Amino acid sequence: MSPDTSDSHDHPSPTPSQAPHEDHDDHDGHDGHDGHDIDHGHAHGAHDHEHATGIKGFLSSLFRPHSHDAADSIDSALESSAEGIRALKISLVILGLTALAQLVVVLFTGSVALLADTIHNFSDALTAVPLWIAFVMVRRAPTRRYTYGYGRAEDLAGVFIVAMIALSAAVAGYESVRRLLDPQPISNVGVVLAAGVLGFVGNEAVALYRIRVGRKIGSAALVADGLHARTDGFTSLAVAGGAIGVMAGFPLADPIVGLLITVAILVVLKSAARDIYRRLMDAVEPELVDTAEAALRTVPGVQDVESLRLRWLGHRLRAETDITVENTLSVAAGHAIAVAAEHELLHAVPRLDAATVHVNPSHGEGADPHEVMAHHQ
CATH class of the missing domain: 3.30.70.1350 (Cation efflux protein, cytoplasmic domain)
Known part of the structure; x- marks a missing residue:
């Protein structure tokens, strides 16, 4: 039979409640453009076992991916969302431990500067919550209203993260200029130096992990959140650099380093904003x-x-x-x-x-x- 009109072939997007194509059982080991292997997985069948819940389940999910044998592997979209959530869990634990360690030093030294940096780390760790919510929403099946599903929730979370990076740049720049115009003596310089180094190490570790996982699963929002953690590390590094300058007899080193870090944050902001903009524009x-x-x-x-x-x-x-x-x-x-x-x-x-x-x-x-x-x- 020869058709007089064109023949179309439409397939809806796979969802958690729908089985993927049955002829894709060899979709593993794809080489991604970023050098990572990508899996087009299979449907996630019914479980015949139970998973740990509560604190035990949370700790278990941090370090052991949820997996099954080849006959019962989960869909790749769900797996990548789960990997993103796991990255957020691990990074939140690292940032939480970093902030707690700083808090202990605050209690023993009474350093106001260290207290401010501790509060900063606690508050910035919470910016991962919107992205966590977005990863959960992505796993929901499409509806009659949201026929393409909820994938855009990630990009909306990315916009929020970019806004937080911009806020960090504004605050860092304002504080640096204020301290440059009205220098203030820094007390407990050694403690401030230790706090800055600790904050930088913790935030940079989180940044590297989030960026790596974000690139692996293709999440621009998770990469942006990693860049946000990096800006927080830069802020802590500015504290450490300023403390070293003060110890060397140059008190204006603190605000000058702060201004340099502000420029570095703006560079990070440009990169994150560009990536999120491109996702919103379907690039x-x-x-x-x-x-x-x-x-x-x-x-x-x-x-x-x-x-x-x-x-x-x-x-x-x-x-x-x-x-x-x-x-x-x-x-x-x-x-x-x-x-x-x-x-x-x-x-x-x-x-x-x-x-x-x-x-x-x-x-x-x-x-x-x-x-x-x-x-x-």
């Missing part, structure tokens, strides 16, 4: 588009790729493409090519959840099959 890496188009052109029966669009929803990708096939093919044959094209995309493009493949017949001697749509172009 993708051009290399991903090249990879997807090349994969489509390798599918037998695909004569041309007329259009190709990719977009991020949280830390997962969706694709839409129009391909051209021979106009004498039957509907069933065109559909088979569409299925093969989607299957190839899922193999080739890291973190791709679903693809909508529209099949266009090649233009023969007859009328253009899209002529009826011409006035909508």
Whole structure:
């Protein structure tokens, strides 16, 4: 049978309540554009065992990923969300321990400067909560109102994190200028130095971990949160640098280093804001588009790729493409090519959840099959 009109092949986005494609059981070991392996997992079947809950379950989830055998592995989208949540849990514990250690020193020394830095670390640790909520929301199934799911919650959390980085830059700059115009003596310089070093080490460890996991799972918001932790480490480093300057007999070193750190925070802010802006504007890496188009052109029966669009929803990708096939093919044959094209995309493009493949017949001697749509172009 030769179709007179184009044949389309649409697949909805996989959700936690829907089983993914049955022919994807070999989707493991994909090479991501950032050098990490990406898994297109399987449906998460019913459990025949129970998992620890409460404090024991929380501590267990920090260091042991939730996993099953090959016949009962969880969907890759859920797995990446769980990995993001686990990164937030671990980093919150590290920041909490850092702040608690500083608090103990405060109680024994009475250092006001150290108390301020401790409160700062406690409050900034809580900025991970909106991102944690976003990762939980991403796992919810699409609804009749939110038909694409809740992936955008990550980007909204990213906007909040960028705002917090901007606030950190504003506060650091204001305090540095104020101390430069009205120098204040620093007491317990040795304690302040130790506190600054401790704060920097704790925050930088969290920054490295969040950025690594964020890049691995494709979460711009988690990367931005890692950059936020880095700005907090810079703030602590400014405290330590100022203390060293004061010990060396140069009291203005404290506000001068603070101004330099403010500039560093602004550089971090630019990077984080750029990444979140691109996600909100549906920007993708051009290399991903090249990879997807090349994969489509390798599918037998695909004569041309007329259009190709990719977009991020949280830390997962969706694709839409129009391909051209021979106009004498039957509907069933065109559909088979569409299925093969989607299957190839899922193999080739890291973190791709679903693809909508529209099949266009090649233009023969007859009328253009899209002529009826011409006035909508």
